[in-house]
Amino acid sequence: MLDIDNVTKTFSGFTAVSGVSLTVEKQQIAAVIGPNGAGKSTFFNMITGHLTPDSGAIRLNGRDITGIAPHKICGAGMGRSFQRTNIFPKLTVFDNVQAAYLAHRGKGGNFWSPAERFYRDETEALLRSIGLWEQRESIGGVMSYGAQKQLELGLALASDPALLLLDEPTAGMSATETHEAIRLLERIAGERELTLLFTEHDMEVVFSIAQKIAVLHQGRKIAEGTPAEVRADPEVRRIYLGHH
Ligand SMILES: Nc1ncnc2c1ncn2[C@@H]1O[C@H](COP(=O)(O)OP(=O)(O)O)[C@@H](O)[C@H]1O
Ligand SMILES: [Mg+2]
Known part of the structure; x- marks a missing residue:
């Protein structure tokens, strides 16, 4: 459903996202995780059309949506929410x-x-x-x-939306609120047969809900796989879990 191919975004010489690819299948629940500053929001904003990648391509149901205005992407079946409420x-x-x-x-x-x-x-x-x-x-x-x-x-x-993108849906929430929000998302995704892609800095939050996880670190994708694969990945453990 969503095919992100080798996207890069640079802000005045600083590369926030570097050659990241990711595919999301219909009705899959996928997550992009990484510590603060990893490039998650930048990656996310390129998918929703709020930022245009310097290079690379983004396809929604086979249609090239790279650099298309957000409201047009929304019309093509993509809904979104922001890291800060809107x-x-x-x-x-x-x-x-x-x-x-x-x-x-x-x-x-x-x-x-x-x-x-x-x-x-x-x-x-x-x-x-x-x-x-x-x-x-x-x-x-x-x-x-x-x-x-x-x-x-x-x-x-x-x-x-058929595809829902959420940038840190549990940011700023208490542990109880986070738990409830994740359960709600899971239920809504099931009821509405949604495809879900969300970002999250807290790794534990995604393990219970995501079927596929990509890990960003300093703008690069350092791992991708099932929760079990990502949890066992030595580089993820070293770079990401070391923060906790
Ligand atoms: N508009 C911008 N101009 C300059 N630097 C930016 C801009 N947006 C993000 N950055 C930088 O890019 C990096 C990644 O930011 P961001 O995508 O927000 O990471 P995350 O969402 O994973 O915390 C950070 O170092 C951030 O300071
Ligand atoms: Mg962010």
Whole structure:
């Protein structure tokens, strides 16, 4: 489904990502891990179109999407969430998700109808499925960090993606929140038959959910495989686990 071929990104002489390749199969759960500064977000932003690689190519379902604008890639079935949350902080949880539906599906020609009439049922169903229905009247920006990340997942899902990309979905979460977020992701991916690619700095978080793991270190991919293969890799143990 996703074929990333030898991408490189340099920022004023500093190579943040160096010749990294990765493929993700349909309905696979894949993770890119590595310590802070390894190049995960840079790699991620090239896939979503927020950064253009200096060289290399990215294909989605066989179609070359290298350097294409993010909203066009989103239209091709890719949803995403950011390392820092990207919700509408002054809107309620309900209005956040409803606005996301409106943004992605539009009003279907009913231009003069008030926005609040649209996608109410879809919004309710989505909020129930991600466990935020009870908090539907809460203002997004004042909720706990974990709940805001949950809401951001909801916004990404409102675009009905086949492939979902998440940049450190558990960053800043407590151990309990992290555990719940991973279980939620696993369930949503199964229910919606999603393909999932996410980045993570905490190795333990990915072992329970990812079927395939790539390890970045200083912009290079130093290992790739199943959780068991990556865990046993001597270079990963030396470079990555040595940090803990
Ligand atoms: N826009 C940028 N300009 C200059 N350097 C950057 C930029 N974005 C990232 N970097 C650098 O690239 C390296 C990788 O960053 P990043 O991709 O954010 O890593 P990670 O997400 O793994 O923590 C870091 O050294 C970072 O400082
Ligand atoms: Mg990052």
